[in-house]
Amino acid sequence: MDVLVPFAAGEPKTRLADVLEPDERAAFARAMLLDVCAAVDSAGGAPTVLSTADIDCPFPVIEDDRQLTDAVNAHLDAPMAVVMADLALVTPEALRRLFETDADVAFAPGLGGGTNAFCTRKQAFTVDYHGASIRDHRRIAKDIGATTATVDSFRLAVDIDEPRDIVELLLHGDETSHARKWVVEAGFEVARTDGRVVADR
């Protein structure tokens, strides 16, 4: 399975600005990218990073500086999967579940309406990443007559976008992954609150 991994090389992870400096956000984003590509590779996929700028990377890179939606649509083929670069909890097992459905288009929804990963076997499928994209993508699939499936995965649902997501990486991330090692070395720890725990530094 060919797998595109879109990556914002310019100023990544701006919603983590409250807890990480710009150079830290860049390093952390790169750690997650390497983990995601390695998981794709272990799951039997062939990852290609779709980067907004030139990056030094051990995996194949296509450079395209357009917005996410335009860049993905320009390079989308079928069969192909698209997996976001910030899925720091991803495992080969979770990706295999996505790659192996027999639907024309299989989705892995993200928290808050995102489409964290999908796999299409239908050439006519296109993306639109604005707003609650999972809803738009289901509609687009329906409009082209594609059968759909949804992969029920916590590991694919959690993208590391906001400070509160970091605790999920501390609690559930692979201890040998670049991203989890990075947040541990950066000083993050599980901190208790009245409700859900969070990561403090």
Next chain:
Amino acid sequence: MDVLVPFAAGEPKTRLADVLEPDERAAFARAMLLDVCAAVDSAGGAPTVLSTADIDCPFPVIEDDRQLTDAVNAHLDAPMAVVMADLALVTPEALRRLFETDADVAFAPGLGGGTNAFCTRKQAFTVDYHGASIRDHRRIAKDIGATTATVDSFRLAVDIDEPRDIVELLLHGDETSHARKWVVEAGFEVARTDGRVVADR
């Protein structure tokens, strides 16, 4: 599979106080409880509500006014599963995945370190729901020499605890469920933000 469904009948869902009045929180909590019990039943389980107070309910109820940890430990048996009453996205399929592992103890982690559901086949397993309970529960299982499994499920990971969770119910909930119908009738809609979408009223 016998399944305990703990339910706080007194003042449920206090962390939703910013968006729901007390009587609304009670009605919404009840709607979710009925959906969870129905899903357990459809998955081949036998649900028993473990309620802090007497409630009118079509499923069997055990009343125990102790704190969650003490109440669950007092009624925990093996084999048995414990499924939280606020898993409004739960489906019979997701529960079957939990019930059918061959581990001594199988966990379904919740967002923010919670233990949204588990299934034990080991009499010695006990719970401790304070803080990042998933970590404590993994430790307890290890201490008693139990084999463990983790069910990778978004539907079991999302409990409806905080206002931002309501959008997950709008986007992914079964349209015929009591809980989703309740939030739609209460006027919640998907609203766009800079990042993840949320539910507005």
